[in-house]
Amino acid sequence: MGKVVLVTGVGRPLGARLVRRVRREPGVSRVIGVDTHPPADPLGDAEFVRADIRQPAIGKVLAEHAVHTVVHMDLHGTGLTPGGGGRGAVKETNVIGAMQLLGACQQTPTVSRLVIKSTTNVYGSAPRDPAVFDEATPVRSLPGGGFAKDAVEVEGYVRGFARRRPDVAVTVLRFAHILGPAAESPLAAYFSLPVLPTVLGYDPRLQFVHDDDVIEALRLAAAEPGAGTLRAGTFNVAGEGVLPLSQCARRLGRPTVPTLLPAIRWGGGALRAVGLADFSPEQLRLLTHGRVVATGHARDVLGFTPRRTSGQTVEAFAGNHRPGLLPPATVSRAVERVAELLTGKPVPSGQAAGAGSEEEVRRDG
Secondary structure (H helix, E strand, C coil): CEEEEEECCCHHHHHHHHHHHHHCCEEEEEEEEECCCCCCCCCCCEEEECCCCCCHHHHHHHHCCCCEEECCCCCCCCCCCCCCCCHHHHHHHHHHHHHHHHHHCCCCCCCCCCEEEEEEEHHHHCCCCCCCCCCCCCCCCCCCCCCHHHHHHHHHHHHHHHHCCCCCCEEEEEEEEEEEECCCHHEEEEEEEEEEEEEEECCCCCCCCEEEHHHHHHHHHCCCCCCCCCCCCCECCCCCCEEEHHHHHHCCCCCCCCHHHHHHHHHHHHHCCCCCCCCHHHHHHHHHHHHCCCCCCHHHCCCCCCCHHHHHHHHHHHHHCCCCCCHHHHHHHHHHHHHHHHHHHCCCCCCCCCCCHHHHHHHCC
């Protein structure tokens, strides 16, 4: 008999995708998907169990199915739960749900591997932050609220679980900002706006990871380690390269509106109230100071390198959404035409818009 894998948060597209991917893994006999509501996307031949991880009944699910590996994806970065609850319901799902799940894992002897989908938001965003965070960098300013604080609390409970169950291989994956067709994040909603409000005087550095790479990293962490790799520990996961926010806006074809911070707080509150974007305090700090993490530990120890760079992830995101008001190709042709009129000489296509190549962005970052 192969091992049994349980995945939480399968009601969302990313969780359902992971279930289908893990089900194809050799050595996996069954995959159990858990959520409080039925998944919108199919789970293939995996089993769905309707259960609330905030309730003790999750322990019965683990014991009944003799679960070997648990992949916890039921951490919500948006301001609403799938059931429509507000911030209070989100925090309860994120923190209380994780505590209950970890308690159930501790009491289930068959559990041998635990994978946690976390976020680089745990590092916060502050003006005196180091240029690059690695997994051992002490955080100067812990997040004061929102999803980032939830993630910090959850990771603290995970470390306590690892001390109580040293026989369980525990892996925490801190993902950079996830973009892609299945991405549900405040930054994805922000990039979908027709015009991007930015903080006047700031151009934060950002990193991204495509949801395809998220699935692959989680699959790898849930599998048995290969030669020369270790499937336990904490790992930053982000696409290669760094993009300033202004470069992201150009690639998305979105014009920016530099705004004083008090004004963007007021306008962001209005957008959040109507559900267009989540301008929480942590999001505003990110749009002011940015954040960059080192990913060498994931490459050297976990054996994972994302297929898409940060720039390619943004371009893929742009391809899956409506063109912005200033599509890069249109802007490039217009600039080339003006340059030809001014100089009387043809300009090589694609060299006048000043968007910058991937290599230039990587070098500048």
